[in-house]
Amino acid sequence: MQPASIAPDGGPGDPLGDLTAASRQYLKAIWDASEWDRNPVTTKSIAERVGVSPSTASDAVRRLAHKGLVKHEPYGAVALSSRGEAAAAHIIRRMRLIESFLVRELGYGWHEVHDDADTLAHAASDDLIERIDCRLGHPTRDPHGDPIPAADGRVTTPALRPLSTCETGDTGTVARIADSDPAMLEYFGSVGLTLDSGVTVHAKRPFAGTMRISVTGFAEMELGDIAVRSVWLTTADRG
Ligand SMILES: [Zn+2]
Known part of the structure; x- marks a missing residue:
């Protein structure tokens, strides 16, 4: 039997080469x-x-x-x-496919995926990643609306509008939420501010750093500046 060994990352054509x-x-x-x-x-x-x-x-x-x-x-x-972009796309693809898998197949909340996805993205083989991609039907965005690069590294970042640039009366559909703060994601989930939900801006108060919005089917809510800057909307139904 072969002794167990840790294979190097590298290999011809591996965009990650021997990156630490x-x-x-x-x-x-x-x-x-x-x-x-x-x-x-x-x-x-x-x-x-x-x-x-x-x-x-x-x-x-x-x-x-x-x-x-x-x-x-x-x-x-x-x-x-x-x-660098090719290597980063490879890393991002792994991370976002695993996030999608954890949410869709294992019932994780969108605020719970980050640490496990980070650990698994380093450990998973390319074959496992491609099987996850297949199982999920080749998703193009992750649970937070971030685009998933294709296996060849190509990625299309959709043209979205930051909620922070919206004015009173504007409406849109949530298409991306920054995934850096789990507590904020959990809060957003609890008030219905999730991907594909409809948003209407009722009042913008730049002097107070707040915005009053409503999500279709939920009561109006006041969001602070940090929360507002974490949300992106589709631009299609602007105005
Ligand atoms: Zn994500």
Whole structure:
């Protein structure tokens, strides 16, 4: 019998090559930071996402730049190179398919998936990921509305409108909710603010940092600025 061994990540054609868990975490953070926000990604914002100091983040970014995975001008914005993007898409695909699997097949709440999905995404074989994809019918978005990259890395990010840019009287359909805060997701779920629910803006109070909205079938509610900035709507039925 062969002794048990830990196979390296790499292999010809493996977009992850021999990336360490830390490198993967940074690539994922850069992807997440630029996915729904057109502002340039800074090492500071990466540091916040990964939960490290800015200097640790800049060291990591420098290493990734050295490997040709990110482009970084000194004191400037950080962006994924095309190789970095391919690797990040691979990581994101695994993460989002597992999130979808946990919610749809195992009954997890959308606020409960993050930690287990993160652990499983590192451990799952490519074959398991493709079987999950098949089992779920090749979903194109995860439980939070984030697009799932295809196996070849291609991804279409839908054109959505942040709720924060909506005005009084606007209506729309919830299409994406930021998944970074489980407590907020749980709250949203409890008040009916879930994917595909209809939203009407009743009052926007920028001076107070609040917005009064209603979700079809639920009572009106007041949302604070942080909550408002976590919700995106389809733009189709704008106005
Ligand atoms: Zn998600």
